[in-house]
Amino acid sequence: MSLQVTTIMLAVDDMDRSKQFYKELGASLGQDFPQFASFELAGGSALGIYPLAHAAADAGVPADGSGFRGVSFHHIVDGPEAVDKTIATAVAAGATIVRAAESAGWGGYFGYIADPDGHLWKIAAA
Incomplete structure (x- = not known):
């Protein structure tokens, strides 16, 4: 097995604001759905964004985290x-x-x- 990061997923509070932010930084919007969007990044990786509540539910954890996330x-x-x-x-x-x-x-x-x-x-x- 070879470990590699192909997609980074971020939980966000406001999908529209986050989509606009990453587009303004030059990320190319790929998939665009109400509860998920993905961007193609330079170098072949991708960035996905989900609303915070949906991302937490997807992972099976509470959505009330705060402070430094360790990443x-x-x-x-x-x-x-x-x-x-x-x-x-x-x-x-x-x-x-x-x-x-x-x-x-x-x-x-x-x-x-x-x-x-x-x-x-x-x-x-x-």
């Missing part, structure tokens, strides 16, 4: 200017800056944003 997504770009541009694009689409972009002790440059549902994205350049 963040990382988007690596070519340099500091691309980090700043990506963060600005995300903020214009509805993201919130969680950690302003800055130089890192390991020599890179990064910042964190949260999508409209609070999912964390690290935008970084080595």
Whole structure:
């Protein structure tokens, strides 16, 4: 068996808002249903979104989780200017800056944003 991630599923509060957010970041909308949507991402993977209550029911868990979910997504770009541009694009689409972009002790440059549902994205350049 070879482990790989083919689709990432996010639970969201507002399907229309989340669809618009990810489209504005350049994701290509594939399937589009009232209770599910999927996007094709660069590199061959996919992003699926479900309303929070449906996602929790699908997994058989309560929908009342909060705080850090123990997961963040990382988007690596070519340099500091691309980090700043990506963060600005995300903020214009509805993201919130969680950690302003800055130089890192390991020599890179990064910042964190949260999508409209609070999912964390690290935008970084080595």
